[in-house]
Amino acid sequence: MKNASLLLFVILLCSSCYENKRDCQDFQEGTFIWEQESGGKLLKTEFTRTKDLQIERFENKVDTSRIEWINDCEWRVIPIDPETNAESRAYLFKILSTDENSYSFEFTQSGRDQIYKGTATKK
Secondary structure, eight states, X not given: OHHHHHHHHHHHHHHHHTOOOOOGGGGSSEEEEEEXXXXXXXXXXXXXXXXXXXXXXXXXEEEEXXXXXXXXXEEEEEESXXXXXXXXXXXXXXXXXXXXXXXXXXXXXXXXOOOEEEEEEEO
């Protein structure tokens, strides 16, 4: 019985070592870069986020969205003045982990099931 208790203690101790760090407040505001590959091409998005707004620059296009914080690690991005109905959908973002100058995240578009993942680096 002592061995089983010791084994359980060691497993619990080791599992806590692999807990994802989430210092989300460090990434609520600032300028960030997100790079992703699509169709063999590297795409780069730069965005600047304040508590209330996000300004995104992608392929010489600038979009501005409102930010609604759900908690320290989750927020909605709601487009301002979208040109099409498809562009009017909100996005839900969630920070999964953080390190010194970047965070890993996932997001979904309102009304869609597909989950996208990425890493943003603070400029």
